[in-house]
Amino acid sequence: MGQLYIHNIDILSGHTIIKDGALVIDNGYISRLLTADDIQEKEKERTIANDVLDGHGQLATPGLINTHTHIAMGLFRNYADDLELMDWLENAIWPTEAKLTDHYVKWGTQLGIAEMLRSGTTCFSDMYFFMDTTAQEVAKTGIRAVLSRGLAGVAPTAETALVENKQLFMDWHGYDHDRIKVMLGPHAPYTCPDEYLKKVIALSHEIGAQIHMHLSETKGEVENVISQTGKTPIAHMNELGLFDMGCLAAHCVHITEEDMDIMAAKGVRVAHNPQSNLKLASGIAPVPEMQDKGIIVGLGTDGSASNNNADMLEEVRLAATLHKARLYNPKAIPASVAWNMGTIDGAKALDYSDLGILQEGFRADIVLYDVSGAHWLPRYNDVASLVYAANSSDANTVIVAGKILMKDRSLLTIDEEKLRSEIIKAQEYFSH
Amino acid sequence: MGQLYIHNIDILSGHTIIKDGALVIDNGYISRLLTADDIQEKEKERTIANDVLDGHGQLATPGLINTHTHIAMGLFRNYADDLELMDWLENAIWPTEAKLTDHYVKWGTQLGIAEMLRSGTTCFSDMYFFMDTTAQEVAKTGIRAVLSRGLAGVAPTAETALVENKQLFMDWHGYDHDRIKVMLGPHAPYTCPDEYLKKVIALSHEIGAQIHMHLSETKGEVENVISQTGKTPIAHMNELGLFDMGCLAAHCVHITEEDMDIMAAKGVRVAHNPQSNLKLASGIAPVPEMQDKGIIVGLGTDGSASNNNADMLEEVRLAATLHKARLYNPKAIPASVAWNMGTIDGAKALDYSDLGILQEGFRADIVLYDVSGAHWLPRYNDVASLVYAANSSDANTVIVAGKILMKDRSLLTIDEEKLRSEIIKAQEYFSH
Numbered sequence A, B: 001m002g003q004l005y006i007h008n009i010d011i012l013s014g015h016t017i018i019k020d021g022a023l024v025i026d027n028g029y030i031s032r033l034l035t036a037d038d039i040q041e042k043e044k045e046r047t048i049a050n051d052v053l054d055g056h057g058q059l060a061t062p063g064l065i066n067t068h069t070h071i072a073m074g075l076f077r078n079y080a081d082d083l084e085l086m087d088w089l090e091n092a093i094w095p096t097e098a099k100l101t102d103h104y105v106k107w108g109t110q111l112g113i114a115e116m117l118r119s120g121t122t123c124f125s126d127m128y129f130f131m132d133t134t135a136q137e138v139a140k141t142g143i144r145a146v147l148s149r150g151l152a153g154v155a156p157t158a159e160t161a162l163v164e165n166k167q168l169f170m171d172w173h174g175y176d177h178d179r180i181k182v183m184l185g186p187h188a189p190y191t192c193p194d195e196y197l198k199k200v201i202a203l204s205h206e207i208g209a210q211i212h213m214h215l216s217e218t219k220g221e222v223e224n225v226i227s228q229t230g231k232t233p234i235a236h237m238n239e240l241g242l243f244d245m246g247c248l249a250a251h252c253v254h255i256t257e258e259d260m261d262i263m264a265a266k267g268v269r270v271a272h273n274p275q276s277n278l279k280l281a282s283g284i285a286p287v288p289e290m291q292d293k294g295i296i297v298g299l300g301t302d303g304s305a306s307n308n309n310a311d312m313l314e315e316v317r318l319a320a321t322l323h324k325a326r327l328y329n330p331k332a333i334p335a336s337v338a339w340n341m342g343t344i345d346g347a348k349a350l351d352y353s354d355l356g357i358l359q360e361g362f363r364a365d366i367v368l369y370d371v372s373g374a375h376w377l378p379r380y381n382d383v384a385s386l387v388y389a390a391n392s393s394d395a396n397t398v399i400v401a402g403k404i405l406m407k408d409r410s411l412l413t414i415d416e417e418k419l420r421s422e423i424i425k426a427q428e429y430f431s432h
Helices: A039-048 A070-074 A086-098 A102-118 A131-141 A159-170 A194-207 A217-228 A233-240 A257-266 A272-279 A286-293 A312-327 A335-342 A344-349 A382-389 A418-430 B039-048 B073-078 B085-097 B101-117 B131-141 B156-171 B195-208 B217-229 B235-240 B257-266 B274-279 B287-292 B312-329 B335-342 B344-349 B382-388 B416-432
Strands: A004-013 A016-026 A027-032 A049-053 A058-062 A064-067 A122-127 A145-149 A180-186 A213-215 A245-253 A269-273 A295-300 A365-371 A396-398 A404-405 B004-013 B016-026 B029-034 B051-054 B058-062 B066-070 B121-129 B144-151 B180-186 B212-213 B247-251 B269-272 B298-301 B366-369 B395-400 B404-408
Touching: A004 A027, A004 A365, A004 A382, A004 B131, A016 A039, A016 B366, A027 A039, A027 B257, A049 A233, A049 A404, A049 B287, A049 B335, A058 B156, A064 A295, A064 A312, A064 A344, A064 B144, A070 A086, A070 A102, A070 A122, A070 A312, A070 A418, A070 B180, A102 A122, A102 A131, A102 A396, A102 A404, A102 A418, A122 A131, A122 A344, A122 A396, A131 A159, A131 A180, A131 B382, A145 A159, A159 A180, A159 A194, A180 A194, A194 A335, A194 B235, A213 A233, A233 A257, A257 A286, A257 B131, A257 B247, A269 A344, A269 B085, A272 B312, A286 A295, A295 A312, A295 A335, A295 A344, A295 A382, A295 B051, A312 B312, A335 A344, A344 B235, A365 B247, A382 B121, A418 B039, B004 B382, B004 B404, B016 B039, B016 B058, B029 B039, B066 B247, B066 B269, B066 B298, B066 B312, B066 B344, B073 B085, B073 B101, B073 B416, B101 B121, B101 B212, B101 B404, B121 B131, B121 B344, B121 B395, B131 B144, B131 B156, B131 B212, B144 B156, B144 B212, B144 B287, B144 B335, B156 B180, B156 B195, B195 B235, B212 B235, B217 B235, B235 B257, B257 B344, B287 B298, B287 B312, B298 B312, B298 B335, B298 B344, B312 B335, B312 B382, B335 B344
Parallel strands: A004 A049, A004 A058, A064 A122, A122 A145, A145 A180, A180 A213, A213 A245, A245 A269, A269 A295, B004 B051, B004 B058, B066 B121, B121 B144, B144 B180, B180 B212, B212 B247, B247 B269, B269 B298
Antiparallel strands: A004 A016, A016 A027, A058 A365, A365 A396, A396 A404, B004 B016, B016 B029, B058 B366, B366 B395, B395 B404
C-alpha cells in the first residue's frame, strides 16, 4: 500500500479544527498531520505521495464507530414494527431468521456495510450467525469490524455455536493488522443458562477472547434474573466471571448504582443504543451516570430490524439530546462528549487504543464531510454542527485503514446494482 | 399556471401505496390520481399537460409540515449550545438578536427555506420579527407558510408589535390561495402580562385571526404561572379567552389531565417539538395522551438555534420512537400515526382542511423521494421506511401549490451561491 496524501482540508483533531491542513497516510496509519503553516512540508509530501485527495470544501473527521449491531438484519428492515418484543421475536423475527442461510447473510452484511460506509461509519461490532461469511465480506469490502458469533445455550446449536465462535477467532482475530477482531458472543442471560456461560468463560480464557453480550436491556429480563438468582444480571454475570477477560455490554438500560460500581471496577465497556432502546420501548440507559463512574460508553445502532437504519449520526444526536431531557440538565451530555462517544469512546469500547481520533500515530479511518449544505451554515462550531445539524449523507469520502472505500459518494468495493438485485431476491425469498 | 403531470411513480396516498401511478395537478391542486390500470387516461393526461415529470424510481408523498419554528434563527445555528435556558437566552441569544435587522432576517429566512425544501418540508409555521420580510421571502420562494409576529408585552415594542401583527394580517393573510396565512403571535405567558394578552385577544376577534403561542414548555414557567394565578397556564389562558378564535399551542410539555380536557374542548391544536424539547432539557410532552383525548398534534423543529436544523424527518422519527420508551409501550405512536403527525395532522394544526394527503381535491404540496439508497432496501413497508429509515436528503423533487421548487436536488427559486455568501457575511456581522 502506497502513501495517501489528503490536503486542502479542514481537520477535526480532537475538538480542534485545523484549517487548511493535510494528512499523510502510510500503511493504514496517519503518519503526519500538517497545518496551514507547514507550506514546504505540504509541498514535499504532495510530490512523494502515491495518491492525492483534494479535500476542498470538506471537513475530515474520524469515522463513526458502531459498537453494537446485527448487521445482516438489514434484510428484515421494516419487516415488522411497533410490536411487543415477544410478539415481534416469536411471530416475526425468529420464524424469518429460521430461513436464513449463508447466502442471505452475505448479502445482508454487504447491504449493511454499504449503508454504514455511505453514512460515515468505518467500524462496526457485530453479533450474528454465519459469521465466517460476515468476516469474508468485511475482508473484501475493506471496512473494520469486531465480530462475535451469537451464542444461545439452547439445543441443538448450543455446542456447535461455541465451536464456530472459537473457529472464527482462530481464523480471523487480528486479520489485516486488527482490521478484524473477534469476540465471543453469548446472546443474553435469558438465552444462556449459567452452565453454558461457564463454558463460554472457559473458552474466553483458553483462547484469550473478550466477550460481547446483551445485558439488562429490558425491565422484564432484569426482574427475571433477580427472581431466579437474587442478583441483578450485572452482579450475577460478575460472579460467574464474565467480565474477567474484558467485556463489551450492549444496552445496560436497567442497571443500579451497584451495577455501575461493578462495571467500573471490572472495566466493562458499554454499547449504548439509544434509538433501538426507544423504538423497542426498552427505556433510556443512565449514560451520564455511567460516565460519571468512569465507564466507557460507545454508541450503536443495533440491528436494522429494530432501528431501522444503520445511521450512527442519529445515535450521536440522540445521545446528546435524550439525556438532557431525562435529567432536566442541558449539560448532561454536551456535543463534545456525544462526538467522543461516536468516535474515540467507541474505539475504546472495542479495545482499540489508536483509533477514533485524527492525530499522528492513529489508524487512518477517516470521513470527509461535504460541508456545503444549507444546514452547515453558518459555521460557528463544527463539533456542534456534526452532533446537532449534520446529515449522514454529507459523508462524501470514506477511508478505512488508509484505503479509500467511498469517493465522492461512490462505493469502490461494492457493486451496488448487484447488491440491489440480490436484496430484492432476498425480499421475495423471505416473503414466502 | 398550466397543468403538471407526474407519472411513472409510486404514490403514498394515506397509508396506501399506489404502484406505477400518476398525478394530475391543476391550479395548485391534485385534480386526478391515476393508478396503474388507468392506461388510456394516463396517456391522455400526459399529452395535454404543460409540464411532465417522470417519477421513475421515486415515491411521491405529501410534503412535511413544520408547525413551529423561528426560521430566521438559523442565523444562530451552533452559536451557543448546551447551556441553561436563561443563560442561553440572556447571554447568547438575546444580545445577538438585538443586532437583527430586516436585512439579516431576509437571509436567515431564505437559509431556512432552502434547508426545509432540501429536506422535504413544504409548509412552515413561523413566529419571529421583521415578518413582512419573511412574508416576502415566502412569496418569492414559493413555499407555504403560516406567519405570526412574535409579540412580547414589554416596552418599548409591545404596542408596535401588535400594530405590526395586525398589518401583517391585513397585507398577507390569504395570499395566493392561502399559500400564506397569518396568525397573532403572543410569545408566552411569561413574556405577555394578562393586560397585554387581553389586547391580543381583542385584536384576534376584531380581525378574525387565530393565535400561535408557546405554552407550558418548561416546568419552571408552569410553576410560576401557578404560583401567580393559582391556575396552570392552559387553564389561565382559557379563562382569558385565548382559545376562543382558534389556537396553535407550541410545546405543551408540562400539562395536566385537566389541561388536556380544556384543550380538547376548545379545539386547541398542538405543535410538538420533540428534538428541541430534548435539547433544551424541557422534557417530553404527553403526546399519545393528548391524542387519546382527540387533540390534534402536529410536529415542529423549533428554531435552528435550539435544534440545530430544520429537518422534519428527524421530528417524525423522534415522535414515533420517544414516546414508546417513555410509556414502555411499543405501540404508543405507531409509524402510521407519526407519519400523520408530520403531514395531515400538521395541516389540521395549521387549519388547512385540504392539505397533507395525496388525494384528489387536495393541495399539491408534494415530495418525490429517491428510494434507491441502501437504507431503502428491502422495501416491506414504505411508511415504516419513511418514519424509521429514510434520510431527509432522499427528497429529490419538491412541489408546493403545484409549482416545482426543487428538481433533482436543485433549488429553482433560490440562488444558493448568493445565499451562502450572505450567510458568511452575516456570521461576520454577528461575531463582532
